[in-house]
Amino acid sequence: MPSHRSDDEDKPCRACSDFKTWAKGQNKVTFTSPNKPQHPRPKDCPLDKDEIGRSTWGFLHSMASYFPDKPTKKQSEDMARFFNIFAQFYPCEPCAIDFQEDLKRHPPKTSSGTALARWLCERHNTVNKKLGKPVFDCSKVHERWRDGWKDGSCD
Numbered sequence: 001m002p003s004h005r006s007d008d009e010d011k012p013c014r015a016c017s018d019f020k021t022w023a024k025g026q027n028k029v030t031f032t033s034p035n036k037p038q039h040p041r042p043k044d045c046p047l048d049k050d051e052i053g054r055s056t057w058g059f060l061h062s063m064a065s066y067f068p069d070k071p072t073k074k075q076s077e078d079m080a081r082f083f084n085i086f087a088q089f090y091p092c093e094p095c096a097i098d099f100q101e102d103l104k105r106h107p108p109k110t111s112s113g114t115a116l117a118r119w120l121c122e123r124h125n126t127v128n129k130k131l132g133k134p135v136f137d138c139s140k141v142h143e144r145w146r147d148g149w150k151d152g153s154c155d
């Protein structure tokens with residue numbers, strides 16, 4: 001069953017489910033439903049949980065990888081504040097609640113760009129483990145999100 005928006009219990013929360021689960025909960029026809037009219041899903045629909053997750057990780061890892069290696073005190077404090085505020089407003093509520101708990105156990109490491117990128121990689125791996133996904137090798141986080149792979153395949 002898809003989750004529901006906290007401000008309106010009758011409306012399922014798209015941002016908390018993948019599209020197929022959400023559509024099933026709504027009894028909607030989908031482009032993958034067998035024996036039903038086929039229509040492609042338009043590109044400008046609201047994002048589902050996985051689309052929001054993928055885009056958000058892309059933004060967060062890029063931001064962490066470009067964070068200065070010698071930040072000012074204010075930059076360090078602002079970045080820590082950013083993650084705490086981000087965790088309050090992440091649109092998938094069950095994801096946000098778990099992320100807030102994880103932040104309490106592992107507060108943002110904002111002393112340098114490398115520390116931040118590594119810390120965020122570990123936070124993402126916590127979610128990966130929860131979802132049964134492979135764990136990412138955090139020694140490669142700058143290759144993935146800033147420099148491109150050492151084999152030159154992104155150049």
Ligand SMILES: Cc1cc2nc3c(=O)[nH]c(=O)nc-3n(C[C@H](O)[C@H](O)[C@H](O)COP(=O)(O)OP(=O)(O)OC[C@H]3O[C@@H](n4cnc5c(N)ncnc54)[C@H](O)[C@@H]3O)c2cc1C
Binds near residue numbers: 053061095120133141
């Ligand atoms: C803060 C947050 C909390 C979330 N919580 C939940 C949740 O509780 N339940 C849920 O179902 N979904 C959650 N999601 C969404 C989930 O993490 C995935 O984004 C979603 O399942 C889509 O997964 P994906 O396989 O496309 O790859 P994603 O996990 O979105 O990863 C995108 C890309 O990042 C790279 N990557 C993978 N792991 C790492 C890492 N550790 N460090 C650096 N780069 C990496 C890989 O190249 C991967 O292709 C959350 C997302 C965010 C941003």
